[in-house]
Amino acid sequence: MTFIQRLTERTQTLQTRLCLGLDPRSDAYSSRDELRQHTLEVLDACAPFVACIKPQFAFYEALGLWGMALLEEVCAAARQHDLPILLDAKRGDIGSTAAAYAQAWLSGNHAGDALTVNPFLGFETLTPFVEAARQHGGAVFVLVKTSNPGQADVQGGGVSEKIAEELTRLGAEEGGGLSSVGAVVGATHPHELAHWRAALPHAPLLLPGLGAQGARAADLTAAFLLDGTGAVVSASRGIQYAQGLDVAAARAAAQCFRDELNAALKLTGQ
Amino acid sequence: MTFIQRLTERTQTLQTRLCLGLDPRSDAYSSRDELRQHTLEVLDACAPFVACIKPQFAFYEALGLWGMALLEEVCAAARQHDLPILLDAKRGDIGSTAAAYAQAWLSGNHAGDALTVNPFLGFETLTPFVEAARQHGGAVFVLVKTSNPGQADVQGGGVSEKIAEELTRLGAEEGGGLSSVGAVVGATHPHELAHWRAALPHAPLLLPGLGAQGARAADLTAAFLLDGTGAVVSASRGIQYAQGLDVAAARAAAQCFRDELNAALKLTGQ
Numbered sequence: 001m002t003f004i005q006r007l008t009e010r011t012q013t014l015q016t017r018l019c020l021g022l023d024p025r026s027d028a029y030s031s032r033d034e035l036r037q038h039t040l041e042v043l044d045a046c047a048p049f050v051a052c053i054k055p056q057f058a059f060y061e062a063l064g065l066w067g068m069a070l071l072e073e074v075c076a077a078a079r080q081h082d083l084p085i086l087l088d089a090k091r092g093d094i095g096s097t098a099a100a101y102a103q104a105w106l107s108g109n110h111a112g113d114a115l116t117v118n119p120f121l122g123f124e125t126l127t128p129f130v131e132a133a134r135q136h137g138g139a140v141f142v143l144v145k146t147s148n149p150g151q152a153d154v155q156g157g158g159v160s161e162k163i164a165e166e167l168t169r170l171g172a173e174e175g176g177g178l179s180s181v182g183a184v185v186g187a188t189h190p191h192e193l194a195h196w197r198a199a200l201p202h203a204p205l206l207l208p209g210l211g212a213q214g215a216r217a218a219d220l221t222a223a224f225l226l227d228g229t230g231a232v233v234s235a236s237r238g239i240q241y242a243q244g245l246d247v248a249a250a251r252a253a254a255q256c257f258r259d260e261l262n263a264a265l266k267l268t269g270q
Numbered sequence: 271m272t273f274i275q276r277l278t279e280r281t282q283t284l285q286t287r288l289c290l291g292l293d294p295r296s297d298a299y300s301s302r303d304e305l306r307q308h309t310l311e312v313l314d315a316c317a318p319f320v321a322c323i324k325p326q327f328a329f330y331e332a333l334g335l336w337g338m339a340l341l342e343e344v345c346a347a348a349r350q351h352d353l354p355i356l357l358d359a360k361r362g363d364i365g366s367t368a369a370a371y372a373q374a375w376l377s378g379n380h381a382g383d384a385l386t387v388n389p390f391l392g393f394e395t396l397t398p399f400v401e402a403a404r405q406h407g408g409a410v411f412v413l414v415k416t417s418n419p420g421q422a423d424v425q426g427g428g429v430s431e432k433i434a435e436e437l438t439r440l441g442a443e444e445g446g447g448l449s450s451v452g453a454v455v456g457a458t459h460p461h462e463l464a465h466w467r468a469a470l471p472h473a474p475l476l477l478p479g480l481g482a483q484g485a486r487a488a489d490l491t492a493a494f495l496l497d498g499t500g501a502v503v504s505a506s507r508g509i510q511y512a513q514g515l516d517v518a519a520a521r522a523a524a525q526c527f528r529d530e531l532n533a534a535l536k537l538t539g540q
Contacts, residue, residue: 058363121420153394154433
């Protein structure tokens with residue numbers, strides 16, 4: 001099964017559209033052992049409530065080689081739970097360099113995983129990522145409109161729309177239904193979600209920004225298809241550090257976000 | 271001394287504007303030992319002819335944790351030669367995530383190094399990178415107009431110009447002369463280099479695309495300041511694999527690129 005098939009099945013069988021961001025912040029811990037143990041415990045505790053996990057590479061890279069080894073350990077633990085893994089690395093480069101990134105994160109150990117991709121270098125540079133995702137049952141989630149206030153500096157002026165058109169073209173190559181070419185749209189733009197859902201008919205959507213960035217579950221239903229699939233909403237700090245390092249609080253926060261998303265979708269009949 | 275001071279001094283004392291891209295391609299080797307040894311030998315052989323080195327992260331990440339350890343070994347070897355290190359990672363993300371990337375690659379072991387940064391997420395997202403570079407004597411090189419044909423998909427329509435304006439604003443904060451906020455402009459756009467040099471008065475320029483991508487040293491003089499500093503031109507495959515894995519050929523290619531750049535600048539009196 002592909003990443004998208006696994007994600008959709010998990011959404012339906014477990015009734016969850018929540019993506020667990022796992023971003024271990026070194027300043028939250030007194031030691032590396034504590035960081036490692038807490039991150040893995042949060043993963044275990046929240047697994048029943050989430051559709052996938054999303055490790056943010058920056059926090060692992062900030063921990064050096066040890067951090068990159070931890071990232072692989074987190075991925076291995078997620079595989080034990082049969083949890084789809086969405087690698088939030090926002091990679092992007094040209095030609096054979098893009099192909100090397102795709103080899104790194106969409107093949108081998110990471111075959112079947114999904115990767116966030118930055119489209120700044122142009123549409124031709126998406127090809128190696130899309131090809132690797134298709135070949136190995138993975139997926140790419142291309143940045144369309146990010147969750148931060150300053151995104152319009154570069155993404156405004158029609159740039160987000162142009163990227164969405166290219167993703168729709170790529171997605172259509174795979175026939176009907178959700179494709180392996182997803183899109184990242186900030187949950188912080190609730191009034192635009194119906195527009196992006198319609199503009200990206202084949203794209204699974206990743207919506208970051210729940211919790212700490214201020215997005216609310218009730219405002220996000222327009223991002224989903226009529227059957228309640230087609231999107232996942234991610235929260236990171238708002239789960240992992242819901243109450244300091246309290247793992248039970250993290251678990252409760254994940255359950256709460258899951259329930260809020262389900263309740264909102266029930267109200268709209270999705 | 272800061273990255274830019276070291277780069278400028280090396281440009282002047284060794285008379286070289288060449289940046290050595292070190293991108294070990296796994297398919298060029300029969301074993302990891304061979305890849306490691308060849309990459310380190312190319313570095314040693316070419317060091318006298320280059321102003322800085324530029325490891326491209328994609329090729330190290332494609333080698334897994336072993337590759338990331340090799341990247342650190344390459345950096346350590348460059349430090350032995352007192353070679354400035356320009357980390358070609360094209361990182362970019364928002365808020366505290368951008369800060370974590372900056373911590374990873376512009377502080378600690380990597381204090382004083384430079385990092386390429388992708389501005390797609392907006393100008394506010396450059397701040398953590400610029401602050402870390404200033405604090406630790408490093409530099410950032412922000413993508414303005416990349417060397418590939420498809421760059422205009424996103425960078426066209428005035429986007430490159432808008433980014434350049436922001437870099438000029440940031441560079442001016444540091445007073446006169448070259449700032450720690452550099453720009454990446456493809457050497458494959460020779461007719462635009464005078465424009466970008468004028469539009470980015472405080473920015474050291476990184477010009478990728480020499481050799482394999484088709485740019486020629488003679489066409490690049492407009493990217494330099496009148497004193498022949500202010501830019502470095504990078505070549506990767508064209509040096510490391512000039513003739514298969516022949517290290518002497520790599521050394522000769524580096525010397526040749528260096529000489530071609532110097533000859534072109536001499537003709538224009540720079």
